[in-house]
Amino acid sequence: MTKVIDTCSILVLTALICFAANMVGYKGELQTSLLGVGVILAIGVLGFGISQLPLLNKTYTIIWVSLLAIFASSPLCPWSGWIVATTSKIQFMAVATPLLAYAGLAVGKDLAMFKKLSWRIIPVALAVCAGTFLFAAIIAHFALKWEGAI
Amino acid sequence: MDLLKNWKIHLFALAITVASESIGSFKYKLLVLFPMLYAMLMGGIISWPRLNILSEKQMQYASRVLSTMMILLLVKLGLGIGPQIPHLMQAKTALLLQEVGHFLGTIMLGLPLAVMLGMGREAIGATYSVAREPNIAIISEKYGLDSPEGRGVMAMYICGTVFGSVWLAVLAGAVAQLDILHPFALAMGAGVGSGSMMAASMGSIIAVYPDLKVQIEAYAGAANIMSSVLGIWVALFLSLPVAVKTYGLLARLMGRKEEPAQPAKEA
Structure with a gap:
């Protein structure tokens, strides 16, 4: 349970940083950016939830998250139009820049090994x-x- | 809660993100620069061990946030694929075939160089894949991480983490500027099966072809999912055996014994 709470809280916080990136870097509007990030976050949390279900919890989270997102945006999903329209307001780079910021902040722990x-x-x-x-x-x-x- | 205990990391991440995004992207000849790269570099400076700004624990936490946040990146990526499925279906042969390039390209370019530089069986672990977590698990299972192969895969893992994304961004940007390969093909090349490497190389390609952003995201995303889902199986049953065979062949060609006396500190 702690793992679920931990993961979800990290997702909420990092989604807010994506929101900030979208506002600063891509001149996103406040409301549409917030909604877009919210929908991405919701799909992410749901996908993570699926991967934690009994029987499925031995599989990779990335598979379920990816499949859910593809389904949600495909014609098979009745709300795909709305989902695609709202989330397209968030630039891919607005998610990737903070991701690489964390990657950079983590890199120091490998530098000692790297030097060897x-x-x-x-x-x-x-x-x-x-x-x-x-x-x-x-x-x-x-x-x-x-x-x-x- | 961990989240509050590590407020410093998140604050740094926010500050880095805002700073990087305010700088924006630049193109100069073959060089493509964009916010993601500044973010990685700024983060790397802050976590530089000599500066003592972050503790080992905090860096490990940052690494955990990174793997959790990957969920958001994959969602955004997946959302770009759904609407493009009909378009992608027209390129299904290309999408399937290019995976061969992902799974054997590391060996074709890396292994001969490694053997030429005098690496022993470390070369197998170092070049059979881009050495992400599942690839380490495979080597660990088969040879153990204390073996030459294990040291090779760990060395490659560290290099990939430290400069893999930045290198791929620079390379993809330069190749895209040359305008020889089609941007959709480059996008598929970017789907190497590691989230940050994919994001970085795709970022460069989009910076060069901003009008094709939607399709580039779909192709790169689709290729990346295939690489990561197929990855573990193909690495185990194809890439690793091919790397072992090729290593034996190259070592013999160079007149070396199968098991060269490479001391443990090599690789």
């Missing part, structure tokens, strides 16, 4: 990240062409 690594891992890590991005993008490019999607 051999220099060799650095070029290798750059190549690993570049590889997954570039190869997927190149394959996607030719597949899209072949499919006639672009």
Whole structure:
């Protein structure tokens, strides 16, 4: 139960920071931004709730949250029009910027370990990240062409 | 409650966010800069151990907030996919095939370099994936984290956490500015299966192609979900065996024994 309360309180607070980001960075209006963040928060809490149900609590939260959000915005959901309209007022970046702020604030704990690594891992890590991005993008490019999607 | 005890972290996050968003984005030649990157850098400076602003515990708490907040990012991402399903269905072959690139690209670019630089079996753990939590679990299960493979995956995990997102943002921005690959293809490339890496690289692509934002978000989101859902299975049954085989081949080509005498401090 503590975990549920903890998670929900963090979600509420971080959603408010997203709201602030949306106001500052993307000139969002107060009311529409607040409503948009509220709907995103509600779907998030509901998705998290589903992942905590008995039998499902061995599965990954990310799957349920993603599926619920896709469903809520798809034509299958009777309220999808309203949900898409309200949440589109929140920019993706308004959620991503605070996320990366927390990532930055957490990075210090890994820096001590990072300093102990051999220099060799650095070029290798750059190549690993570049590889997954570039190869997927190149394959996607030719597949899209072949499919006639672009 | 944890939330109130750690008010300092949240206050920093709010201040960083507001500051970063007020600066806005810039493009200069191949370089694309946008708020998310400043946020990560500012956070990194504040958490710099030498400065003693945050305690180890507070940083660990920030990391927990990060993984919880990922829920909001995934919701926003998912909400961008639903309305685009018909559009995405036209590109279903591309969406499926590009996953091959995600799951083998790390090995194709990373493994030869690692072996050339003289890494031992650490190279397998370091290059078979982007080393997110499920990938560590797989290596831990198969080899243990004290093994060379285990040290490799941990080293890659730390590097990915420290500079993976920033590097991918810079790279994706530069590749997008070159305008060789279609923005939708780049968006799928961004779906590497790690929330912060995806957000950072997608941010760059959107900064270069702001008019295609809706589709870019849908493609990147769809690819990212596929990478994270399929990830654990493909990593276990495809990427890892391929990495092990390729390592053996490369090590032999370079005239090294299968188990080179690499001391524990390597990698």
